Amino acid sequence: MAAQGSAPFVGPIRVRLFGLTIILLLLSLLAVSADALRQFEADLVPEMDRKAVAVGQSLEKQISRGLNYGIPLEKMRGTAEFLEVARKSHVEIKYVAITDKSGKVLFSVGDAPAGLAGHLGKVAGDGFPSGDSRRVDKLLLSAVPLKAGDQIVGGLHVGVDQKFVQNKLEDIIYDVLIVLLVSLLITFELLLFLMTANISRPMESVHMLMSRVEVGDFRQNLAHDSRDEVGRFITTLNGLINEVNSHYQQMQAKVAEFWSMSGPEATQRRKTLGAHISQLLNRVHFAKDGVPDVVREKSLVDVRTPMFIFIFAEELSRSFFPLYVSELYVPVPGLSQEMVIGLPISLFMLFVAIGTPFAGVWTDRFGSRRIFLIGAILAIAGFLGTGLAPNLYHLLGWRCMTAISYALITMACQGYIVAMTTSENRAQGMAVFIGAIMVAAICGTSIGGVLADRLGFSVTFFLSAALALVSAIFVHNTFAKKTTDPSDEKPTLKLAHFFALFSNVRFAVLMLFGAIPAKLILTGFLFYLTPLYMNELGHSQSEIGRGMMIYFIAMVFGTPIFARLADRLGLQLLPVIAGGLLAGGGAMVLYLWNDTIGVVVGLAGLGAGHAMSTAPLISMVPSVCAKEIETIGQTTVLGVFRILERVGSVAGPFLTAALVGLFGSAHAIAALGAIVLCSTVLMALFFAAAGVKPRGPAAEAA
Amino acid sequence: MKLTTKTSLTIIVILAFAVVVTNFLNYYKYQSTLRELVQSRFVVVGLDIKHAIEGSVNLGIPLSQAENSQEILTRVKAGDEQILSVEVFEISGTTGKRIFGTDAASIGKNVPVDWVKSAERPDATSWQFDEDDAYGVGIALINNFNKRIGGVVLRYSRAYQLGKIDAMFQTLSRALLIVFAVSSVLAFIGVYVFFRPISTTFSRMTASLNSLLSDETPVLTAENAETLEEKHYAEFQDKTRKVLEVLREAEDQGLTSDGEKA
Numbered sequence: 001m002a003a004q005g006s007a008p009f010v011g012p013i014r015v016r017l018f019g020l021t022i023i024l025l026l027l028s029l030l031a032v033s034a035d036a037l038r039q040f041e042a043d044l045v046p047e048m049d050r051k052a053v054a055v056g057q058s059l060e061k062q063i064s065r066g067l068n069y070g071i072p073l074e075k076m077r078g079t080a081e082f083l084e085v086a087r088k089s090h091v092e093i094k095y096v097a098i099t100d101k102s103g104k105v106l107f108s109v110g111d112a113p114a115g116l117a118g119h120l121g122k123v124a125g126d127g128f129p130s131g132d133s134r135r136v137d138k139l140l141l142s143a144v145p146l147k148a149g150d151q152i153v154g155g156l157h158v159g160v161d162q163k164f165v166q167n168k169l170e171d172i173i174y175d176v177l178i179v180l181l182v183s184l185l186i187t188f189e190l191l192l193f194l195m196t197a198n199i200s201r202p203m204e205s206v207h208m209l210m211s212r213v214e215v216g217d218f219r220q221n222l223a224h225d226s227r228d229e230v231g232r233f234i235t236t237l238n239g240l241i242n243e244v245n246s247h248y249q250q251m252q253a254k255v256a257e258f259w260s261m262s263g264p265e266a267t268q269r270r271k272t273l274g275a276h277i278s279q280l281l282n283r284v285h286f287a288k289d290g291v292p293d294v295v296r297e298k299s300l301v302d303v304r305t306p307m308f309i310f311i312f313a314e315e316l317s318r319s320f321f322p323l324y325v326s327e328l329y330v331p332v333p334g335l336s337q338e339m340v341i342g343l344p345i346s347l348f349m350l351f352v353a354i355g356t357p358f359a360g361v362w363t364d365r366f367g368s369r370r371i372f373l374i375g376a377i378l379a380i381a382g383f384l385g386t387g388l389a390p391n392l393y394h395l396l397g398w399r400c401m402t403a404i405s406y407a408l409i410t411m412a413c414q415g416y417i418v419a420m421t422t423s424e425n426r427a428q429g430m431a432v433f434i435g436a437i438m439v440a441a442i443c444g445t446s447i448g449g450v451l452a453d454r455l456g457f458s459v460t461f462f463l464s465a466a467l468a469l470v471s472a473i474f475v476h477n478t479f480a481k482k483t484t485d486p487s488d489e490k491p492t493l494k495l496a497h498f499f500a501l502f503s504n505v506r507f508a509v510l511m512l513f514g515a516i517p518a519k520l521i522l523t524g525f526l527f528y529l530t531p532l533y534m535n536e537l538g539h540s541q542s543e544i545g546r547g548m549m550i551y552f553i554a555m556v557f558g559t560p561i562f563a564r565l566a567d568r569l570g571l572q573l574l575p576v577i578a579g580g581l582l583a584g585g586g587a588m589v590l591y592l593w594n595d596t597i598g599v600v601v602g603l604a605g606l607g608a609g610h611a612m613s614t615a616p617l618i619s620m621v622p623s624v625c626a627k628e629i630e631t632i633g634q635t636t637v638l639g640v641f642r643i644l645e646r647v648g649s650v651a652g653p654f655l656t657a658a659l660v661g662l663f664g665s666a667h668a669i670a671a672l673g674a675i676v677l678c679s680t681v682l683m684a685l686f687f688a689a690a691g692v693k694p695r696g697p698a699a700e701a702a
Numbered sequence: 703m704k705l706t707t708k709t710s711l712t713i714i715v716i717l718a719f720a721v722v723v724t725n726f727l728n729y730y731k732y733q734s735t736l737r738e739l740v741q742s743r744f745v746v747v748g749l750d751i752k753h754a755i756e757g758s759v760n761l762g763i764p765l766s767q768a769e770n771s772q773e774i775l776t777r778v779k780a781g782d783e784q785i786l787s788v789e790v791f792e793i794s795g796t797t798g799k800r801i802f803g804t805d806a807a808s809i810g811k812n813v814p815v816d817w818v819k820s821a822e823r824p825d826a827t828s829w830q831f832d833e834d835d836a837y838g839v840g841i842a843l844i845n846n847f848n849k850r851i852g853g854v855v856l857r858y859s860r861a862y863q864l865g866k867i868d869a870m871f872q873t874l875s876r877a878l879l880i881v882f883a884v885s886s887v888l889a890f891i892g893v894y895v896f897f898r899p900i901s902t903t904f905s906r907m908t909a910s911l912n913s914l915l916s917d918e919t920p921v922l923t924a925e926n927a928e929t930l931e932e933k934h935y936a937e938f939q940d941k942t943r944k945v946l947e948v949l950r951e952a953e954d955q956g957l958t959s960d961g962e963k964a
Contacts, residue, residue, distance in 0.1 A: 013896050013897070013900070016892075016896050017709065017713070017892075017893065017896060020713070020889065020892040020893070020896070021713050021716060021717075021889075024713070024717055024885045024888060024889055024892075025716070025717065025720050027885065028717055028720065028721050028881050028882070028885045029720060029721065029724050031877075031881045032721050032724050032725055032728070032874075032877065032878060032881050033724065033728065035874075035877040035881075036725070036728035036732070036874060036877070039870065039873050039874065039877075040728075040731075040732055040735070040870075043732075043736075043866065043870060044732075044735060044736060044739065047736065047739045047740060047743075048739060050743060051739055051742060051743040051746065054743045054746045054747060055746050057750075058746050058747075058749065058750045061750060061753075061754075062753070090742065090746075092739075165735070168731060168735045169728070169731060171731065172727045172728070172731050175727050176724050176727060179720055179723045179724050179727070180720065183716055183717075183719060183720040186716055186719070187713070187716050190712050190716065191709075191712070194708065194709055194712050198705060198708060198709075199705070199900065203931075207934065210934060210935065210938035211938075213938055213941065213942055214937060214938050214941050214942075216941075216945065218945075226703070227703060228703060228704050228705045228708065229704065229705055229900070229901050229904035229905060229908070230705065230904055232904070232908050233904045233907055233908045233911070236908050236911040236912060236915070237911060239911075239915060240911055240914065240915055240942065243915055243946075244942070244945060244946060244949060247946070247949040247950065248949060251949070251952055272952075273952060277952075284945055447723075450723075450727070454726060454727070454730050
């Protein structure tokens, strides 16, 4: 495996390129938005003016009615209240005033702009020309004359906020910031891939090859596909090695020729050449048969980038999927409407759980590349089918297909990482994998909401299909054709393993009160109910996406911090308990605050809680299952753990739907929180009774 | 493809994604703001008509006999070229019948059921609808007993808004292309500057390897190597040249001479 970015100039260049991209992105978005504001103001201000005149004329008709009954303008009762109602009915109208015919203000509502008196006097002098709007301070003021009969007795002035258009554009500022954030994260991912694939990794290979040649090893060539500067150098370098081997082959051929000849001259030549060959072979190794082995260096980035793109595609629909299902709702006998809406998520989780062990076996048999490509084809079909699904039953079918593709692709990627890492650096490899998933989840969830808001649900699924295709192209071009390592022992899961592990009470408690509730609240609260409840609160898709992003951000930033802290302090059980209490407590906040703030606090608590507990929970497994690991191995134990915790993922949406039916959305989230909280307390009590110290590893009391 | 081209293209694709999506967000915002502004203006106009008609109804005149209504509708339509039609309908049971309108041919005909349902919705006094060639707003007419007795419906030009939206799309696209072109050029220049040392190093090393292959004096040596890469390469080249010399010499001896040179 190539060390990441160890070529001396790659690190600084990557930083500079990232800086350049940030600057260009900021400047471009600023320029595009500033120009849009200028154009919108030029185009929309006349429209606002027309509306202000319409409002003025409407008010004028009602005031004129009073005037025509002979009521003097200054003595009209309730005029200020009447104007206030008009002002409040139109967001862009900030000021309304009635003046006498000299321009003196008789009634007004809203904040008067600076320089108003001068303006009103001038307008009064001009006879309150209708449709002639003028800018005064921050307002655009339009006037309408007020008449009693044919006599002008005063004027009505309507002030429109000049910043209305700017405020309208500010409505989308969060969406633009999401675009910026997603662009930067994509930039980071793509530059990482580009620099690794085109510079770091080839440079590492070149260094390796040159070092080998320096000690006289001419037995290898480098595989490469690019035609850039590095590619041309490698081609020439390979040419040199081939040339050396070719010369050696010719020498050997000549020796053979001389062996077939007789006579003193042939003997002498044989001796001379033989001496040369012996001299060379003492310090130089040539390729067997003159054909060097082709070496292809692999990198974790090979797997990170396509995984990132695929998860990005999958997460695009995260913020609206339950809403999309509710659009296709048809009654299903025996299930409530809420349960039917949760059904596709549960089925998806179920098929991922069922498909994962098979996908693992197939990856071992057919290789990561082939399995990923098959998975990508299924994913493309799944996304397209989901976007085009005419009813719930079709949707369920397509989602099951997408779930299988998810299982295939994740296992293909994990298989690739396993094949190119050793037991020492496998955790680092998996961290690369999980990092890609989390960053993609942030990007997909947030931008998916923005896209769905404008383009609709179906088009967003089509974009997911396009992204899945891009991930397949990446894998087709970067994954080595053969990745499985035959020497690696492949454990197989048996039903007996499940029974063996469940007979270990500690494992059962950890599973039932720790891992399963964690997944339960993840799929129930985050995946299923957050989109539905935020929609119920009147939030747009973009806002729902941004809300859900909070969880993933807490995970991305919190996980490494808490993991380091737990490692440094030697904690296992304590972060699991603290995380469970935080996740459950966060969700329970919705019992008191059943509004947007409650959801945000709940998601932040869930994210922070999971960031705190996820890694220590997994690391507790070997501690509580030391005996089982001795007999069936750690990989099998962790495999069983992974499958069993998915019970929570499958049950989450269903249980939540049932709770929604009983308590309503907000209290259903709080109830989920209560379940997690109680489970955590029970788990803590059990381990306390078992003598496990909260600060030490769980095996201490064994 | 050169390193600079590949990297520039990657950055340019990301820039394209960002500016295109941002521009679309702006475009959709313009579309919704324009529609909102125009619609709210026509709601104001519709409310004016509503107040005038309700004034008569509240004096005890049946809605169908509020004769000045027709005059008001005609005047309102004539006052704004965007207005395609204004109609007043009366609710009778579950249906609604046009009783006044600027389109004489439609008077007496039933209105769509949706209009009646919208006018009778207790939680709103106005509603909006879309047609192929027009947008519309409706305002419920309510009598003194708070009963919904009918509605005013104002249809206004869709073409006007579509024309403006189309023009704005073109304007924004032009600006986008300019911004995109400028940032792409800057990206290319930036990448070129950052990659020049690498490109130069690899070009020099490749040229030197080629000279080694053609048995010429290498252009890159330990003396003129500038970067760490070049220094490493120079060491490699030195050792490889020695091996090549031995091979070539041996080959020459084996193929052309009787071995005396050895």
